[in-house]
Amino acid sequence: GESVGLHLPTLSVQEGDNSIINCAYSNSASDYFIWYKQESGKGPQFIIDIRSNMDKRQGQRVTVLLNKTVKHLSLQIAATQPGDSAVYFCAETPSRTALIFGKGTTLSVSS
Amino acid sequence: AAGVIQSPRHLIKEKRETATLKCYPIPRHDTVYWYQQGPGQDPQFLISFYEKMQSDKGSIPDRFSAQQFSDYHSELNMSSLELGDSALYFCASSLGGRLYEQYFGPGTRLTVT
Numbered sequence: 001g002e003s004v005g006l007h008l009p010t011l012s013v014q015e016g017d018n019s020i021i022n023c024a025y026s027n028s029a030s031d032y033f034i035w036y037k038q039e040s041g042k043g044p045q046f047i048i049d050i051r052s053n054m055d056k057r058q059g060q061r062v063t064v065l066l067n068k069t070v071k072h073l074s075l076q077i078a079a080t081q082p083g084d085s086a087v088y089f090c091a092e093t094p095s096r097t098a099l100i101f102g103k104g105t106t107l108s109v110s111s
Numbered sequence: 112a113a114g115v116i117q118s119p120r121h122l123i124k125e126k127r128e129t130a131t132l133k134c135y136p137i138p139r140h141d142t143v144y145w146y147q148q149g150p151g152q153d154p155q156f157l158i159s160f161y162e163k164m165q166s167d168k169g170s171i172p173d174r175f176s177a178q179q180f181s182d183y184h185s186e187l188n189m190s191s192l193e194l195g196d197s198a199l200y201f202c203a204s205s206l207g208g209r210l211y212e213q214y215f216g217p218g219t220r221l222t223v224t
Contacts, residue, residue: 031211036215098159
C-alpha cells in the first residue's frame with residue numbers, strides 16, 4: 001500500500017504487505033530529515049533519519065528515500081505488522097535549533 | 112534506559128488560570144525542546160534551550176514562558192490559559208544540541224475548561 005501523492009491522512013494495508021508513506025518538505029536548507037512513529041497517547045518515537053547529502057538509507061525493515069529535486073521524502077516499511085499501526089510524521093531541520101514536523105499519516109494494519 | 116520524564120501527565124485548568132509543566136531530560140542531555148500538539152495535528156515547535164540558554168523560539172504565545180535550570184530540567188509556564196491551549200505538550204531532549212537525535216517524553220495532556 002502507498003499513500004498517493006504528497007500526503008494522505010490515512011493508509012490501510014494488510015499484514016505482510018509493504019507500506020510506503022510519503023511526505024513533502026518545504027525547506028531546501030534542511031540538513032536532516034527524520035521519520036517518527038507516534039502511537040496513541042505517546043510521544044513521537046524516532047524511526048530513521050537521512051542526511052541531505054544522501055538519497056537512500058536503510059534500517060531494520062524500513063527504508064527512507066530522499067528526492068531533493070522535488071523535495072520529497074518517503075518511508076518504506078517492509079512486511080508491515082499490526083504493531084506498525086500508528087501515526088507517522090516526517091520532520092525536517094531548516095535551522096540547527098528547531099525541528100519542523102510535517103502532517104502525519106495514520107497507518108492502519110489489518111491482520 | 113532512562114527516558115525523558117514529564118510531569119504532570121494530565122492537567123485540567125480553567126480559563127485564565129496558570130499552569131506549569133515540567134520536563135526532566137535524559138541524564139547528561141543538555142538540550143531541551145518543547146512542542147505543542149493539538150488534536151489530530153502535527154507537533155508544533157515552541158521553544159528550545161541548550162546549556163540553560165534559549166536557543167530557538169517557534170510559535171510560542173507571549174503568555175507562555177520557559178526556562179532551563181542548572182540541573183537541565185525545564186519548565187514551561189503558561190498564563191491566562193485559553194480553551195485553544197488544550198493540547199498535548201511534549202518535551203524532548205538531546206545531547207549537544209543534536210536536533211536529529213531528540214528523544215521525546217510521554218507528554219502532558221492539558222485540558223482547559
